Amino acid sequence: MSITRLIRSELRKITTTKMPLAFLTVLIVIAALNAFAVVSGTDMDGSKGFIATEADQQSLMAFAFNAFMGAGLFGVIAVSREYSHHTVVPTYLASPRRHRAVLAQLSAVALGGCVLSIIGALLTVAAVAVALPTTDYGFLVSVSNVIRIIAASAFAGAAGAILGTGIGAIVRNVGGAVTLTVFIFFVAPGLVVQLANGTASWMPATLAAVISGTLDDVGALAAVLALAAWAAIPAIIGLVAVQRRDIV
Amino acid sequence: MTTPSRSAAAVHDTGAQVPVADHRIDVEHLTKRYGDNTVVDDLTFSVPAGRVTGFLGPNGSGKPTTMKIMLDVAAADAGSVSIGGHRYRDLPNPARTVGAIVESDAFHPGRSGRNHLRILADATGISQQRVDDILEQVDLAGVADRRAGAYSLGMRQRLGLAAALLGEPPVLVLDEPGNGLDPQGIRTLRDLLRQHASRGGTVFVSSHLLSEVEHLADDVIVINQGRLITHGALAELQHAASLVRTLDASRLADALQQAGATLRTDGDDGLVVRGMSLAEIGDHAFVNGIAIHELSPHAGSLEELFLDWTSTAPHPEESSQP
Numbered sequence: 223m224s225i226t227r228l229i230r231s232e233l234r235k236i237t238t239t240k241m242p243l244a245f246l247t248v249l250i251v252i253a254a255l256n257a258f259a260v261v262s263g264t265d266m267d268g269s270k271g272f273i274a275t276e277a278d279q280q281s282l283m284a285f286a287f288n289a290f291m292g293a294g295l296f297g298v299i300a301v302s303r304e305y306s307h308h309t310v311v312p313t314y315l316a317s318p319r320r321h322r323a324v325l326a327q328l329s330a331v332a333l334g335g336c337v338l339s340i341i342g343a344l345l346t347v348a349a350v351a352v353a354l355p356t357t358d359y360g361f362l363v364s365v366s367n368v369i370r371i372i373a374a375s376a377f378a379g380a381a382g383a384i385l386g387t388g389i390g391a392i393v394r395n396v397g398g399a400v401t402l403t404v405f406i407f408f409v410a411p412g413l414v415v416q417l418a419n420g421t422a423s424w425m426p427a428t429l430a431a432v433i434s435g436t437l438d439d440v441g442a443l444a445a446v447l448a449l450a451a452w453a454a455i456p457a458i459i460g461l462v463a464v465q466r467r468d469i470v
Numbered sequence: 471m472t473t474p475s476r477s478a479a480a481v482h483d484t485g486a487q488v489p490v491a492d493h494r495i496d497v498e499h500l501t502k503r504y505g506d507n508t509v510v511d512d513l514t515f516s517v518p519a520g521r522v523t524g525f526l527g528p529n530g531s532g533k534p535t536t537m538k539i540m541l542d543v544a545a546a547d548a549g550s551v552s553i554g555g556h557r558y559r560d561l562p563n564p565a566r567t568v569g570a571i572v573e574s575d576a577f578h579p580g581r582s583g584r585n586h587l588r589i590l591a592d593a594t595g596i597s598q599q600r601v602d603d604i605l606e607q608v609d610l611a612g613v614a615d616r617r618a619g620a621y622s623l624g625m626r627q628r629l630g631l632a633a634a635l636l637g638e639p640p641v642l643v644l645d646e647p648g649n650g651l652d653p654q655g656i657r658t659l660r661d662l663l664r665q666h667a668s669r670g671g672t673v674f675v676s677s678h679l680l681s682e683v684e685h686l687a688d689d690v691i692v693i694n695q696g697r698l699i700t701h702g703a704l705a706e707l708q709h710a711a712s713l714v715r716t717l718d719a720s721r722l723a724d725a726l727q728q729a730g731a732t733l734r735t736d737g738d739d740g741l742v743v744r745g746m747s748l749a750e751i752g753d754h755a756f757v758n759g760i761a762i763h764e765l766s767p768h769a770g771s772l773e774e775l776f777l778d779w780t781s782t783a784p785h786p787e788e789s790s791q792p
Binding site: 224227228230231234235238239240303307308309311312313314315316317318319466468469470 | 535538541542543544545558559564565568570572573575576577578579580581582585588589590592593594595633
């Protein structure tokens, strides 16, 4: 069984439901909120200091952590609903060597998460660029930094999707899987930081900011590897779990 | 559904498939436990090619679990299943060798029937033209672009059947394929499966529609509580009972049961006896001094047989292999 065929099949799964459209709608809303913030938002002193410098604007447009979370939810829903709708059964009938099916699923969902994240980053950059002329500030972010924002979003999106895929394969129930994903994004990092000093720099939000160029707590390469590790751990656990379990 | 001939013929038309004779299913000492509950218990049987084999058992008897183990969707705790001598996972292109229905609603409700099949076709290297063909064959072409979630039960069943037939497989493993089909759909399904078998295909089908199985199956395999009750040619099994009439039915029943027969009453003076020949029944009546008024072969309906087979818990010695 060709892995290419399986990936193609998984991509068709993703593109033949309304889920990508729903996520696209969310991305448009996020971009609109950014534009609204630029037009209407102020600092505590009433100024527009939050968009006064290139770094401020880059920070506003940095989409990587949003991409990580959004793609994580995208991945977890895409995979866990496979179990709830039993569509995983024909998948495993076509590919009884399950690791191949899961790798195809990881590839397709990662690609989906990556594409959605690029769209989200582009929409956010565009929304800010469109809104800035309503203020006293121009678009200050360099082309190279815009590219970095988009590239960081693409990577974080792919990583988030892989994390979500892993969790979806582990938990299977859509509600439970989404809850666990939200816990990992919002609750677990805080707990880890409280329990282990010096770990704040290795939490997804910080790592996403580092690869977007808005923080420098750790090196960019280290941030990339650490974010990849956040994604890989649940993906590997999911891969192992899928090999061993009955599909009932 | 329209004429099944295209799919059935394709059993032979697909050149890449191994010879049909290789496509028997062999189940050997299969055991499956969930915790302390033994769902499949040392099950051994074969499903030959070229015949329709019905798989019967009451609810909870382990039929779907057995089928899932056949297809490597569930793992056995002991024993093995082979299809043409290979485990399912070792078949070169399993979905094109075995067509299966193991979950009746295995589709995303928001996805169209056509896209559901396209996804399967993509995964198995089947042409999109074949998707259109199979939709015509199962009479879903007109609704193929509607959400599958809006399909009636019968339409969903036909979509599942289309998925099973998509790869033109020589082996069909179908769990309750007739559920929700209207009489015309059942008739067409029956014709399709019979033609598939007549062309050398292997058909293994579970159903609780006993009258349908009676019309469809050449052989039956009956399980209860995960254990084999009986298997063999349906026609032989249906004639494997004897009817004896006597005014002393109670005493004769005791004598025959002590001798190992299984039986049930038929009116005040009748006993339907299995597991014992006419001569043996006559001998036991003679030895016990019981006058008998009738002793004849008894051909029961499948429903009658099924109730006889499954009304008591199985014991190893009760399993018969005619």
